[in-house]
Amino acid sequence: MIKILIMCLCFNSFAQVTTVKKGEVIPYDGVLFSKDKELKLREMREECTVDKKKVELFSKMNELNQKEIDVLTQRADNYKKEVRENRRVSDLEKAIYFLAGAFITGAISYGVIKANK
Numbered sequence: 611m612i613k614i615l616i617m618c619l620c621f622n623s624f625a626q627v628t629t630v631k632k633g634e635v636i637p638y639d640g641v642l643f644s645k646d647k648e649l650k651l652r653e654m655r656e657e658c659t660v661d662k663k664k665v666e667l668f669s670k671m672n673e674l675n676q677k678e679i680d681v682l683t684q685r686a687d688n689y690k691k692e693v694r695e696n697r698r699v700s701d702l703e704k705a706i707y708f709l710a711g712a713f714i715t716g717a718i719s720y721g722v723i724k725a726n727k
Contacts, residue, residue: 630636643651 630642636642
């Protein structure tokens, strides 16, 4: 249906336009539309043009949204990497603090034992 309409509109734009009154004979073959039908076809043509522009805009918006998603995904990956690195450092720090605490406790215990003898 849409293809036929587009073909009619394209051929209509190249065709000769003549006002014809009811009952009048025309000198060529073709398609004759009433003024109301012609107005509706013009409106449909304009709507089609607007819809094509909307499709183009939505396509551009989709591309921009995809780029934004890619950037946000990259940021999230970087944050995950930083958290993993910080967690490794944190685990290492915990181990060092534990060993230092154990050493200090052992040294104090040794000192107390030596002092009591």
